[in-house]
Amino acid sequence: MRNIENYASEVQQELKERLDYDELMNCMRCGFCLPSCPTYTQTNKNEAASPRGRIALMKGVVDGVIEPDEDFEEQLNLCLGCRACEPVCPSGVKYGHLLEEARDVLEQKKKHKWPVKVMRHLVFEEFFPKKDRIRRLNNLLWLYQKSGVQKVVQKSKVLNVLPGNLANMESILPEIPAPKEMKNRPEHLDPFNVEAPKKRVAFFAGCLMDTMFMPTNDATVKLLQLAGCEVFIPPAQGCCGALHAHSGEKNGAKELAKQNIRAFEELDVDYIISNAGGCGAFLIDYDHLLKDDPEWYERAKAFVLKTKDISEVLVELDFHEKPLAVQPQVVTYQDSCHLRNVMRTSSAPRKLLKSIEGVTFKEMKDPDQCCGSAGVYNIVQQDMSMQILDSKMEKAKATQAQTIVTANPGCLLQMKLGIKREKMESNAKAVHIVDLLLEAYEGAASGEDNIREVAVTDS
Amino acid sequence: MLTSEVKKLLVQIVGQENYKDSNEMRLVYSYDATPTFQSLPDAVISPRNKEEIQKILQLCNEQQIPIVPRGSGTNLCAGTCPTQGGIVLLFTHMDKILEIDEENLTATVQPGVITLDLINAVEERGLFYPPDPSSMKISTIGGNINENSGGLRGLKYGVTRDYVLGLEAVLPNGNIIRTGGKLAKDVAGYDLTRLFVGSEGTLGVVTEVLLKLVPMPETKSTMLVLYEDIDAAARSVSKIISNRIIPTTLEFLDKPTLEVVEDFAKIGLPTHANAVLLIEQDGPPEIVSRDMEKIAMVCREEQALSVEMAATEEEADALRTARRSALSALARMKPTTILEDATVPRSKISEMVRAINEIAAKYDLNICTFGHAGDGNLHPTCLTDARNEEEMERVEHAFAEIFDKAIALGGTITGEHGVGEMKSPYLEWKLGKEGVEAMKAIKQAFDPNNIMNPGKMFAKDSRKRVLV
Numbered sequence: 001m002r003n004i005e006n007y008a009s010e011v012q013q014e015l016k017e018r019l020d021y022d023e024l025m026n027c028m029r030c031g032f033c034l035p036s037c038p039t040y041t042q043t044n045k046n047e048a049a050s051p052r053g054r055i056a057l058m059k060g061v062v063d064g065v066i067e068p069d070e071d072f073e074e075q076l077n078l079c080l081g082c083r084a085c086e087p088v089c090p091s092g093v094k095y096g097h098l099l100e101e102a103r104d105v106l107e108q109k110k111k112h113k114w115p116v117k118v119m120r121h122l123v124f125e126e127f128f129p130k131k132d133r134i135r136r137l138n139n140l141l142w143l144y145q146k147s148g149v150q151k152v153v154q155k156s157k158v159l160n161v162l163p164g165n166l167a168n169m170e171s172i173l174p175e176i177p178a179p180k181e182m183k184n185r186p187e188h189l190d191p192f193n194v195e196a197p198k199k200r201v202a203f204f205a206g207c208l209m210d211t212m213f214m215p216t217n218d219a220t221v222k223l224l225q226l227a228g229c230e231v232f233i234p235p236a237q238g239c240c241g242a243l244h245a246h247s248g249e250k251n252g253a254k255e256l257a258k259q260n261i262r263a264f265e266e267l268d269v270d271y272i273i274s275n276a277g278g279c280g281a282f283l284i285d286y287d288h289l290l291k292d293d294p295e296w297y298e299r300a301k302a303f304v305l306k307t308k309d310i311s312e313v314l315v316e317l318d319f320h321e322k323p324l325a326v327q328p329q330v331v332t333y334q335d336s337c338h339l340r341n342v343m344r345t346s347s348a349p350r351k352l353l354k355s356i357e358g359v360t361f362k363e364m365k366d367p368d369q370c371c372g373s374a375g376v377y378n379i380v381q382q383d384m385s386m387q388i389l390d391s392k393m394e395k396a397k398a399t400q401a402q403t404i405v406t407a408n409p410g411c412l413l414q415m416k417l418g419i420k421r422e423k424m425e426s427n428a429k430a431v432h433i434v435d436l437l438l439e440a441y442e443g444a445a446s447g448e449d450n451i452r453e454v455a456v457t458d459s
Numbered sequence: 460m461l462t463s464e465v466k467k468l469l470v471q472i473v474g475q476e477n478y479k480d481s482n483e484m485r486l487v488y489s490y491d492a493t494p495t496f497q498s499l500p501d502a503v504i505s506p507r508n509k510e511e512i513q514k515i516l517q518l519c520n521e522q523q524i525p526i527v528p529r530g531s532g533t534n535l536c537a538g539t540c541p542t543q544g545g546i547v548l549l550f551t552h553m554d555k556i557l558e559i560d561e562e563n564l565t566a567t568v569q570p571g572v573i574t575l576d577l578i579n580a581v582e583e584r585g586l587f588y589p590p591d592p593s594s595m596k597i598s599t600i601g602g603n604i605n606e607n608s609g610g611l612r613g614l615k616y617g618v619t620r621d622y623v624l625g626l627e628a629v630l631p632n633g634n635i636i637r638t639g640g641k642l643a644k645d646v647a648g649y650d651l652t653r654l655f656v657g658s659e660g661t662l663g664v665v666t667e668v669l670l671k672l673v674p675m676p677e678t679k680s681t682m683l684v685l686y687e688d689i690d691a692a693a694r695s696v697s698k699i700i701s702n703r704i705i706p707t708t709l710e711f712l713d714k715p716t717l718e719v720v721e722d723f724a725k726i727g728l729p730t731h732a733n734a735v736l737l738i739e740q741d742g743p744p745e746i747v748s749r750d751m752e753k754i755a756m757v758c759r760e761e762q763a764l765s766v767e768m769a770a771t772e773e774e775a776d777a778l779r780t781a782r783r784s785a786l787s788a789l790a791r792m793k794p795t796t797i798l799e800d801a802t803v804p805r806s807k808i809s810e811m812v813r814a815i816n817e818i819a820a821k822y823d824l825n826i827c828t829f830g831h832a833g834d835g836n837l838h839p840t841c842l843t844d845a846r847n848e849e850e851m852e853r854v855e856h857a858f859a860e861i862f863d864k865a866i867a868l869g870g871t872i873t874g875e876h877g878v879g880e881m882k883s884p885y886l887e888w889k890l891g892k893e894g895v896e897a898m899k900a901i902k903q904a905f906d907p908n909n910i911m912n913p914g915k916m917f918a919k920d921s922r923k924r925v926l927v
């Protein structure tokens with residue numbers, strides 16, 4: 001039996017060593033972040049579930065006022081990590097960094113029960129760092145969907161025995177690309193329609209994005225080419241490491257960061273492009289992640305300076321001034337928390353959407369509030385996640401949008417789940433912004449062809 | 460510690476889900492926005508209605524258990540820090556706007572309503588609730604009333620007190636009283652409404668509030684005036700008012716404050732100026748433009764570097780939001796931010812600004828100043844580190860001297876943040892022994908067992924005043 005007291009004092013000691021005390025003190029407890037925190041508002045204003053409360057709890061443990069008990073841990077787990085508390089904090093408290101460090105300490109110290117441990121080992125050490133394995137799983141999923149097994153399984157309702165959301169999640173998975181489509185991409189692509197490339201960019205493909213959401217990645221590369229970019233896709237890149245860091249596997253995250261920095265730094269590019277808010281936000285945090293390693297810190301800083309979301313670069317290259325058109329529809333945009341709160345990208349996607357002919361853009365109430373997806377949150381913190389999702393869908397519904405646009409795979413799946421829960425499948429869909437943009441570009445192009453044809457026959 | 464018997468009774472009153480005494484919950488209700496104060500309560504309770512509050516108060520009165528009513532805990536005087544333990548009372552279930560009466564221009568609300576939610580709700584109907592403390596997006600009406608909070612619009616529209624027509628409160632003995640009403644006039648007995656406003660939770664628990672609303676002003680105009688010379692900015696404030704113009708807003712920010720605010724808000728504030736005034740006027744268009752012209756003239760006469768009008772409402776709003784973030788933004792500079800709230804007659808504002816700067820230099824401290832200059836209410840804010848004991852001592856001396864100066868100029872130790880536990884040792888400086896005695900007698904009459912927010916307002920020992 002593990003000595004509980006011993007465990008508590010070890011955790012306390014470790015937190016004391018690793019949490020940045022100046023950052024804890026930097027919170028002056030003004031409470032300005034409270035109204036932006038989804039878990040605070042969803043718990044009828046429970047201070048413990050607020051950013052100010054969580055910072056106080058961490059400080060309380062470090063100061064030895066309270067012990068790191070189960071409540072403490074649960075409260076940190078209940079946090080979405082959406083970081084909506086950061087841009088609104090006038091004092092500039094880096095809550096995300098505090099949370100990540102605290103979670104890492106707890107994970108390291110926790111003796112996982114064996115099934116969890118084995119599972120974690122598989123996921124974090126065997127699965128995500130290794131692209132071929134992700135593909136293999138992907139292939140299995142593909143087989144599952146295509147072989148008819150999925151239909152049988154769904155009908156039989158055996159999935160209802162899966163814990164909570166997994167069953168739901170299964171039904172909203174995108175159509176998985178066939179193994180033969182999972183070709184290795186070219187490493188280098190030239191821009192379309194321009195003589196000299198306007199920018200040299202490298203594309204960060206991501207792990208989920210490059211498998212389950214492969215068409216979206218294809219669309220991203222195409223948009224970059226259309227916008228006049230020469231695109232590099234270094235094959236040595238890997239997963240961004242966000243999932244590791246947010247689940248207390250910081251060392252694994254560091255290794256992945258180094259792998260990525262190495263893969264990108266040799267290419268002399270203007271930007272490193274991400275199309276998933278969750279990944280991008282972690283990429284631009286590499287300097288913080290590697291801050292204790294002077295050599296890597298400098299290399300990370302150079303990497304961070306180049307990292308940008310696709311929407312920012314498209315706006316910079318005036319993509320929104322190209323002809324873009326879709327069938328008339330009301331569109332609303334659900335911010336990806338990490339894209340907005342960490343990468344601070346929120347106006348570029350809106351500008352792009354508003355520039356599409358046929359789009360009536362309608363902002364929902366609180367588009368900046370998390371949808372409850374938050375990495376694996378919707379699986380491990382089901383109740384809170386669904387509570388947040390339901391309130392999100394109410395606001396989305398109020399816009400009467402036929403299209404809910406997002407900029408991150410997790411959010412996209414969550415929106416699809418929301419649409420399903422609300423039984424709105426017949427009149428609403430969720431899409432990634434790059435897919436809609438490509439559709440709009442191609443739509444306008446074919447529309448123009450039509451017009452040209454009409455003109456030709458007229459004369 | 461509460462006995463298990465008391466705990467059982469409390470759970471019976473509010474239900475298990477509304478009674479919390481885990482270490483986690485006790486810790487997160489152990490502080491407010493006041494630096495260096497922290498103390499754990501024994502329990503945290505969220506009553507659902509006034510009847511439950513009545514029972515809780517009766518029980519606590521019998522058992523002599525301290526009660527600390529708490530809104531959002533944003534006060535700056537250690538007003539909700541449970542320094543003597545006991546029960547923290549929350550109003551999270553009592554957060555409804557009960558009525559907006561468009562005929563009598565009143566709103567009836569529960570104490571847990573967030574200030575900004577009320578402001579937005581009445582503005583949707585073309586009405587106006589002026590008190591707008593910088594913390595309004597999270598502060599509660601119950602907190603505003605108990606601190607008598609001011610805001611950016613205070614110069615023209617007054618403070619919370621000027622908008623409270625009546626209230627309902629539960630007294631420590633369990634009696635429920637209702638004061639005031641939807642009346643323009645009412646002289647039936649003592650004005651208990653006013654007594655409860657600013658009472659900092661020391662007399663009873665406010666359970667319902669009747670607020671006055673006014674019509675929404677037709678237009679509003681905003682300008683930013685830059686100065687090389689801080690003194691000139693302060694002189695402009697006095698001069699604008701002596702020219703018989705009462706702007707809605709007349710805020711002052713010095714250079715270091717401007718720099719941190721810009722760092723946060725990134726709206727292109729002029730960080731080269733040594734001081735700025737944020738000035739707003741509202742009302743009928745012709746009057747607004749006439750006043751703004753006159754104000755601009757006064758400022759130019761005082762050697763303003765420039766006078767810029769906000770071009771759009773978005774721009775004006777960005778300026779106001781930036782100003783509201785001043786205190787928290789200053790907190791990014793140093794681990795501890797200690798702010799004061801000295802207030803002087805408007806005509807003395809430039810003298811006070813000068814005195815603050817001299818005192819900062821004398822004690823070798825980094826003090827930034829911003830505030831509601833038009834109200835004579837400044838927030839000298841000391842950037843320091845609570846871990847540095849020697850410096851903390853100098854901070855204390857410096858603030859004592861600032862209080863002293865304010866009182867000498869005919870001012871007060873606190874304009875809007877309240878006395879709480881933090882400034883209680885200085886209360887006598889402002890009121891004199893007799894003044895404090897009179898107030899203690901009132902407290903004794905309402906709360907003979909001293910269960911309501913004990914330790915606040917009245918200190919065990921008054922601080923000795925060292926006259927300089």
Ligand SMILES: Cc1cc2nc3c(=O)[nH]c(=O)nc-3n(C[C@H](O)[C@H](O)[C@H](O)COP(=O)(O)OP(=O)(O)OC[C@H]3O[C@@H](n4cnc5c(N)ncnc54)[C@H](O)[C@@H]3O)c2cc1C
Nearest residue numbers: 530531532533534538593599601602603605608609660665
């Ligand atoms: C960044 C910042 C800016 C600020 N700006 C301003 C400003 O511009 N102007 C200003 O005046 N203040 C300002 N304040 C101070 C503070 O926000 C106000 O005092 C506000 O009114 C407090 O509201 P609250 O809901 O947080 O109350 P709390 O801090 O929770 O409580 C304040 C007091 O009210 C009592 N109380 C609360 N509810 C009840 C009730 N129902 N019955 C009895 N007693 C009750 C408490 O016991 C306590 O004494 C600022 C604070 C911060 C942190």
Ligand code: SF4
Nearest residue numbers: 027028030031033089
């Ligand atoms: S806004 Fe920042 S300083 Fe204020 S309570 Fe939240 S984290 Fe702390």
Ligand code: SF4
Nearest residue numbers: 037079080082083085
């Ligand atoms: S990260 Fe999100 S959920 Fe967590 S404290 Fe901040 S705002 Fe709340």
